[in-house]
Amino acid sequence: MAEHKDQAADQEHGTHSQFFYIGIGVVLLVLTVTTAAVAFVNLGPLNPVVALSIATFKAALVVLFFMHVKGASEKLTGVVVVSGFFFLSILLILSLADYLTRAWR
Amino acid sequence: MHDSRLTSSPAATQVITADHEEPNPALLHHFADPQQQKNAASLGMWLFLVTEIMFFGGMFCAYLIYRIEYFNAFAAGSQQLNIWMGAINTAVLIVSSVTVVLAVKAAEAGKRKLLVGYLVVTVLLGMTFLVIKGFEYKEKFEKHHVPGPNFNFTDTFDDNGKQIPVDSKQAELFFSIYFAMTGMHALHMIIGCGLFGTLAVLAWKGHYTPAYFTPIENGGLYWHLVDIIWIYLFPLLYLISRHS
Amino acid sequence: MVSKAATPLIPVPDTPKLNYLNNGHGLKSWLLTTDHKRIALLYLVSVSIFFFIGGIFAMLIRLELLTPQGDLLSADSYNKAFTMHGIVMVFFFLVPVVPAILGNFLVPLMIGAKDLAFPRINLLSWYLYVGAGALFLHCMINGGVDTGWTFYTPYSTTSNTQVVEAGLAVFIAGFSSIFTGLNFIVTIHRMRAPGLTWDRLPLFLWSNYATSVVMILGTPVIAITMVLVMAERLLHLGIFDPALGGDPVLFQHLFWFYSHPAVYIMILPSMGVISELVACFSRKRVFGYRFVALSSIAIAVFGFLVWAHHLFVAGISLYAAMIFSFLSFVVAVPSAVKVFNWTATLYKGSISFATPMLYAFGFIGLFTMGGLTGVILATIGIDVHVTDTYFVIAHFHYVMVGGVLMGYLGGLHFWWPKITGRLYPEGWAKLSALFVFVGFNLTFFPQFILGYLGMPRRYWQYPPEFQVLNVLSTAGASVLAVGYLLPMIYLLWSLRYGEIAGPNPWNAAGLEWKTSSPPPTFNFDETPVVTWEAYNYEEIPDKELEVPVAR
Numbered sequence: 090m091a092e093h094k095d096q097a098a099d100q101e102h103g104t105h106s107q108f109f110y111i112g113i114g115v116v117l118l119v120l121t122v123t124t125a126a127v128a129f130v131n132l133g134p135l136n137p138v139v140a141l142s143i144a145t146f147k148a149a150l151v152v153l154f155f156m157h158v159k160g161a162s163e164k165l166t167g168v169v170v171v172s173g174f175f176f177l178s179i180l181l182i183l184s185l186a187d188y189l190t191r192a193w194r
Numbered sequence: 195m196h197d198s199r200l201t202s203s204p205a206a207t208q209v210i211t212a213d214h215e216e217p218n219p220a221l222l223h224h225f226a227d228p229q230q231q232k233n234a235a236s237l238g239m240w241l242f243l244v245t246e247i248m249f250f251g252g253m254f255c256a257y258l259i260y261r262i263e264y265f266n267a268f269a270a271g272s273q274q275l276n277i278w279m280g281a282i283n284t285a286v287l288i289v290s291s292v293t294v295v296l297a298v299k300a301a302e303a304g305k306r307k308l309l310v311g312y313l314v315v316t317v318l319l320g321m322t323f324l325v326i327k328g329f330e331y332k333e334k335f336e337k338h339h340v341p342g343p344n345f346n347f348t349d350t351f352d353d354n355g356k357q358i359p360v361d362s363k364q365a366e367l368f369f370s371i372y373f374a375m376t377g378m379h380a381l382h383m384i385i386g387c388g389l390f391g392t393l394a395v396l397a398w399k400g401h402y403t404p405a406y407f408t409p410i411e412n413g414g415l416y417w418h419l420v421d422i423i424w425i426y427l428f429p430l431l432y433l434i435s436r437h438s
Numbered sequence: 439m440v441s442k443a444a445t446p447l448i449p450v451p452d453t454p455k456l457n458y459l460n461n462g463h464g465l466k467s468w469l470l471t472t473d474h475k476r477i478a479l480l481y482l483v484s485v486s487i488f489f490f491i492g493g494i495f496a497m498l499i500r501l502e503l504l505t506p507q508g509d510l511l512s513a514d515s516y517n518k519a520f521t522m523h524g525i526v527m528v529f530f531f532l533v534p535v536v537p538a539i540l541g542n543f544l545v546p547l548m549i550g551a552k553d554l555a556f557p558r559i560n561l562l563s564w565y566l567y568v569g570a571g572a573l574f575l576h577c578m579i580n581g582g583v584d585t586g587w588t589f590y591t592p593y594s595t596t597s598n599t600q601v602v603e604a605g606l607a608v609f610i611a612g613f614s615s616i617f618t619g620l621n622f623i624v625t626i627h628r629m630r631a632p633g634l635t636w637d638r639l640p641l642f643l644w645s646n647y648a649t650s651v652v653m654i655l656g657t658p659v660i661a662i663t664m665v666l667v668m669a670e671r672l673l674h675l676g677i678f679d680p681a682l683g684g685d686p687v688l689f690q691h692l693f694w695f696y697s698h699p700a701v702y703i704m705i706l707p708s709m710g711v712i713s714e715l716v717a718c719f720s721r722k723r724v725f726g727y728r729f730v731a732l733s734s735i736a737i738a739v740f741g742f743l744v745w746a747h748h749l750f751v752a753g754i755s756l757y758a759a760m761i762f763s764f765l766s767f768v769v770a771v772p773s774a775v776k777v778f779n780w781t782a783t784l785y786k787g788s789i790s791f792a793t794p795m796l797y798a799f800g801f802i803g804l805f806t807m808g809g810l811t812g813v814i815l816a817t818i819g820i821d822v823h824v825t826d827t828y829f830v831i832a833h834f835h836y837v838m839v840g841g842v843l844m845g846y847l848g849g850l851h852f853w854w855p856k857i858t859g860r861l862y863p864e865g866w867a868k869l870s871a872l873f874v875f876v877g878f879n880l881t882f883f884p885q886f887i888l889g890y891l892g893m894p895r896r897y898w899q900y901p902p903e904f905q906v907l908n909v910l911s912t913a914g915a916s917v918l919a920v921g922y923l924l925p926m927i928y929l930l931w932s933l934r935y936g937e938i939a940g941p942n943p944w945n946a947a948g949l950e951w952k953t954s955s956p957p958p959t960f961n962f963d964e965t966p967v968v969t970w971e972a973y974n975y976e977e978i979p980d981k982e983l984e985v986p987v988a989r
Contacts, residue, residue, distance in 0.1 A: 107296055114292035121284045121428075125277065128433035131354060136437070140429035148422045155295050156418050163233065165627065166240055173244035176655045177251040179742055181258055184691050187746060187758035188259050224552040224960075225629075234555045234628040241620045245658040252662035252692050256677055259688060341682075342674045363676075363683035370675035370682075374666065 105154070113154050120147050220406040232408050239412040243419045246382075250423055253375050257430060260367055267364030270351035271372065272434035274339060279330050280432040283323050287421045290319035294414045301407035306400060309410070313394035316417065320387040327380055334369070341370045354437065372431055379427060382420045389413050457859070457956040472557035473959055478543035479857070480564050485539060486926070488530040488571060493919065495523035500881075500912040508899040516898035517584035518599070524587025525604060529611050530571055532842055533700060536707035537618055537653075538567070540849050541646045543857060545622055547950035547957060548640050550631025550966040555624040556617075563617040570611035577603035586896060588697070591678035591689040595670045602671055605664040612657045612664075615703070619653030622646050631949070633968035640948055640972050641730055645710025648734040652699045652706070652741060660696035663689065687752050694745040702741040705805075705837060706734055708845025709776055712798050715848050716780045718946040719795035720787025723973035726779040733772035740769040750821050759818055766816035773809050777802060792944075793867035797848030800875050804840025808833055811886065826896075829889025835882045847874065847925065854929065855943045859955045860936030866928045873921030880914025947973050 124143040132139060153159040158166055225231040261268045297312035338346040347365040350357040393413050396402070402410055458475045468476060498519045502510040511519060542560065546553050554560050577583065583604040585594040594601050626639075626647050667689070669675045676682020678689040717724045724730055746754055746762040780802055789795070811833040815821050824830065854862050884907040889895075893904050900908070942951040953962050970977065 104299065104302065107299060110292055110295045110299075114288055117288045117291075118285055121281060121288065124429055125281050125433065128429070128436040131437040136433075136435070140433050141426075144426050144429050147425045151291060151418050151422050151425070155291050156415055163237075165237065169237070169240045169244060173247040173655070176742060177247055177254070180248075180251055180255050180659065180695055183743065183746070183758075183761075184255055184259060184688075185262075186761060187687075187691070187749075187754040188262065190755040190757040192755065224554075224557065226965075230628055234624050237627060238556060238559075238620055238624045241623055241654055245616055245620075245654055247658075248655055249658035249662050252659045252695075253666070255692065256666070256688060259685070263685075264683075341676065361683070367676060367683040370677055374669060374675055374677070378662075378665075 104157075110154070113150055117147050117150060220408075228405070235408045235412060239415050243415060246419055246423075250375070250378065253371070253378065254426070254430075257371050257375065260364075260371065261430075261434070264361070264364035264367060266351045266353075266358050267360040268368045269353070269435035270349055270358075270360045271339075271347070271365050271368035272432060273352055273436065274337065274349055275372070275432050276330055276333060277432050277436065279326050280428050283326050284424060284428045286319050286323045286326070287424050290316050290323075291418055291421045293319065294417045298407070298410055298414050301397070301402050301410045302404055304404045306397065306402075309402065310394050310397045313390050313397060313410075317387050317390045317394065320383055320390070324380060324383055324387070327376065334373075339369050341366045341373065345369070351435070353435070375427060375431070379420065379423055382423075386417050386420055389416065456958060457954065458959045459859075459956050461959045470561070472553070472561055474542050474546055474554050474557065474560055475857070475957065475959075477560050477564050478539050478541075481534060481538040481542060481567070484564070484568055484571065485531060485535055488526055489535075489922075491575075492523055492526035492531055493922065495519050495526065496915065497919070499523060500915040502898055503900070503908045504912050506900050506902045506905050506908075511898065513898055514584060517586075517896070518582040520896055521583050521586050522578060525574070525583070525608070527838075528587055528700070529608055530567075530574070532704040532838055533611075533615055534567060534618070535704075535842070535846050536711065536849065537622070537646060537649055537703075538563070538614075540642075540711065540846070540853060541622060541649075541707060542618070544853065544950055545625055545643065545646060546629070547856075547953065547961055548643055548948060549626065549629060549634055550949050550962060550968065551625065551629040552960045552962070554621045555629060556621050559617050560621055563614045563621070566610050566614035566617070570607045570609075570614065573603060573610065574607035577607060588693060589664075589667060589689075590693075591667065591670075591684075591686045592680060594667055595679050602668050605668050609661050609664045612661045615653050616657050619650035619657075622650040623654065626650075631966050631968055634949075637728065637731075638968060638970070638972050639731070640710075641713035641724060641727070641734070642707075642710035644731040644734045645706045645713070648738040649703050649706040651735075652703050652738045655742065656696040656699040656703070659692060660700075663692040663696070666692075687749065687754065690749050690752055691746065694748045695742075698745040698748065699738075699741045701834075701837070702737055704842045705773075705845075706737060708801070708842045708849075709734070709773075711845045711849035711852070712780060712801050713776075714946075714948070715794045715798040715852055716783050717973045717975065718852070718944055719790050719792060719798070720784050721975045721978075722783055722787040723971070723975060724779060725782035725785075726775075727972065730776055730779050733775045736772040737769065740765065740772070744769050744816075747816055747821075750818055751825050763816050763818050767813060770809060770813050770816075773805075777806055777809075792851075793862075793864060793871055794848040794852035796868060796871045796875075797844045797851070800871070801841055801844040801848065804836055804844065804878070808836030808838075808840055811836065824889050826894055827889035828885040828893050828895055831895050832882045832885035832889060835885070839878055839882070844874070847871070850925075850929075852944070852946075853950075854932070855939030856950055856955045856957070858933055858936070859939050860932045861939050861943060862925075862932045862936060863928050866924060870921050870924040870928075873917055873924065875921075877914050877916070877918030877921050881911050881918055882914070884908070884910045884914075945978055947975055947978060 120143050124140055127139055127143075128136065152170060158170060161167070220231075221228050222231060225234065293312045293316045297309055297316065300306075300309040300312055334340055338344055345362075345366050347360070347362050347369075350359050352358075390413060393410060397410070458473055462471075468480065471477060471480075498511065499516070502508065502516055502519070508516065542554070577600045580600050580603065583589075583597070583599045583601055585597055585599070585601060589601070589605070626643055630639075666675070666677050670677055670679060670682075670684075674682070676684045678684045678686055680686060713724050713730060744762055744766045746758060747766045750759050750763075780798075811829070815824065815830065815833055851862060851867055854860070888904055888907050888911075891904065893900050939955045941954050943955075944951070949962075949966055949968070950957075952966065
């Protein structure tokens with residue numbers, strides 16, 4: 090599990106070993122099976138919550154480790170990622186604020 | 195003619211010093227040093243990914259609103275999707291993301307053949323995804339679930355054994371959104387395969403060295419984003435209500 | 439007439455022998471250029487052409503509205519006229535005008551860089567703009583669109599006009615915008631000259647940065663919305679059509695999620711120009727620099743939270759309407775902060791009335807009026823009466839023309855010497871500014887009254903009692919048109935006959951004035967090192983600015 094050393098100034102990678110990445114991949118696959126299996130269990134209103142939480146966790150793994158956001162020397166990358174999802178959530182939440190509060194539903 | 199004086203950037207005024215002694219052949223003239231160029235390219239790619247998030251986001255918004263309004267129809271439509279193909283495709287993309295990361299590592303280590311190998315495998319996995327998607331679409335066509343004049347949805351929403359009939363128009367809406375979202379995603383996969391195919395050819399020709407492999411990294415970022423979009427599409431489209 | 443140029447302390451060569459304009463000749467050197475300055479000029483030409491086209495549609499509208507009857511155009515043609523006027527002006531003029539022309543030219547110069555971060559993507563941006571424009575012209579020739587620039591469904595998904603072509607043109611133009619914004623953000627983050635920290639940046643850069651953030655986050659949403667409309671027309675994916683189970687209000691949500699922030703894309707760069715002009719022509723640092731800088735960011739962020747104020751009468755929930763109304767009040771605050779700060783900058787400044795400053799004054803007054811009427815419209819109780827009337831039209835023309843366009847003209851005159859190496863004729867310029875100001879107010883102030891009295895927008899005939907105000911409006915439009923044509927003439931004239939400008943005819947602060955006019959291809963002979971604050975007018979000699987006057 091040797092850390093890969095490189096003389097170039099790309100320490101922003103925080104590059105991990107190949108086994109680490111394969112390990113993350115295995116975790117993602119396990120989570121995929123999990124989310125599919127849990128879908129067959131009746132959790133009532135929690136079903137979508139669990140499904141989205143697992144999806145978000147998987148996405149976070151990809152962003153942090155595969156896309157090298159964790160350990161990046163530039164904090165700006167993280168700000169850019171977060172702001173993208175933040176403004177998407179604005180679109181979703183404020184649109185829902187309309188649809189969910191219509192008196193005539 | 196071009197005055198060479200105009201291209202000089204005196205080292206005395208540079209704040210960032212280059213790590214490399216010899217000039218990097220990939221360094222473009224308007225950058226002070228390779229690190230600045232790499233950081234710029236990386237930030238540029240991330241900003242482009244944000245536009246992709248917002249682009250798909252519009253469709254996620256439509257999905258979200260209609261799922262709430264027409265839950266039964268959406269659940270019924272979702273139950274008609276082939277969960278095996280969806281899950282296998284998810285796995286295919288996850289594995290392809292791993293090969294992308296390993297390709298970047300290989301580029302960083304200067305291992306050309308390994309790099310090309312991983313890039314080619316990534317493309318093959320991407321194509322596998324598209325082929326499976328093709329079979330899915332074919333199945334939809336055969337079951338008359340493609341929106342349009344031939345649309346015919348006669349299935350019900352299986353809610354824990356209770357069969358709830360659903361409005362055909364609402365079901366058609368589910369499939370409209372299904373095809374819009376997966377179709378746009380597939381288009382991005384096709385572009386990704388083309389991109390990685392090109393990277394593989396250039397890598398084979400030796401364009402990428404440990405000093406310069408930015409296109410591999412940034413191409414990888416694109417691929418990972420397309421993977422993330424699918425990570426969300428799978429539960430949202432295929433797993434709306436599977437417990438029965 | 440003897441010219442009185444501001445006397446530079448150090449004699450400098452007039453126009454450098456080799457600059458970006460003559461470094462390379464021939465069509466290929468222009469059409470395949472990656473020099474941001476040349477690309478800015480390419481945009482100047484193409485954007486001006488579209489402004490002219492949009493203006494022709496405006497002329498058709500105003501001519502029709504001279505009389506209460508619909509006699510010049512048929513009803514359908516009138517629908518097409520106001521639709522094309524809107525689409526051309528919004529997507530092909532207002533969105534790119536300041537960022538793609540002045541921004542492209544000045545951003546690298548102001549930060550001391552040789553070019554933008556991605557010069558080839560910059561060129562691609564221009565080609566996307568031109569391609570989108572050509573597609574839209576083709577759409578016009580094929581009969582055009584009559585849906586209104588807002589493309590509301592289900593009419594736009596069922597209208598038998600060229601909606602797909604128009605939607606595709608908007609989609610492509612959107613990507614031109616996205617790439618420009620992407621370039622600016624990366625350039626400003628990564629390529630600032632040594633010593634140029636964020637709080638030494640000229641406010642023009644802060645504004646363009648905020649604009650670029652809005653471009654990146656907002657434009658993709660209208661892109662996907664247009665794609666979905668096209669899919670609905672071509673593939674019968676019924677997402678917005680009630681007949682197919684869809685929701686037309688969803689279209690409006692998605693459309694305005696971009697189109698409201700889009701108006702901040704339009705106004706923010708112009709506000710940046712005003713900051714530069716007010717500082718230079720008061721010989722003072724902008725009052726409350728940090729507040730003005732942060733208010734640009736605030737406008738960009740809050741601008742994303744208000745879109746449904748365009749849907750107050752569309753059938754959204756009352757509670758959502760109240761939230762959006764409140765947020766719309768909030769978004770006015772940072773704009774007001776800027777207006778107060780500019781005014782405070784003038785206080786005890788050494789003010790001179792060169793043409794750019796005249797446009798800046800015009801902006802401050804007219805934008806304030808437009809902005810305040812925006813707050814009026816954000817009040818739901820009033821909006822239900824004046825929505826879809828000429829009140830709304832007057833409001834947005836005050837901010838778009840009285841705001842954006844005045845800022846652009848001020849900036850174009852201010853930086854004209856830098857761009858071309860020539861001075862424009864000050865007398866003619868002042869006269870044009872007067873025509874613009876008088877013409878503009880005569881055109882659009884009556885429209886506030888018309889709207890308040892109840893004249894609906896997009897109608898090609900109206901009750902006879904509204905005719906006087908409409909005639910005043912059309913008269914004003916003629917005056918305004920003269921005010922636009924004159925600069926086209928004298929600016930072109932100045933290219934050959936204008937006085938040589940020298941590097942800094944205004945004695946202005948800013949890195950762009952430290953290189954020659956026109957600048958060399960790579961902007962600076964040596965990378966500048968910045969050790970001073972922005973707008974250090976107290977350090978710049980020659981406090982009494984003599985307005986350079988050319989023959």
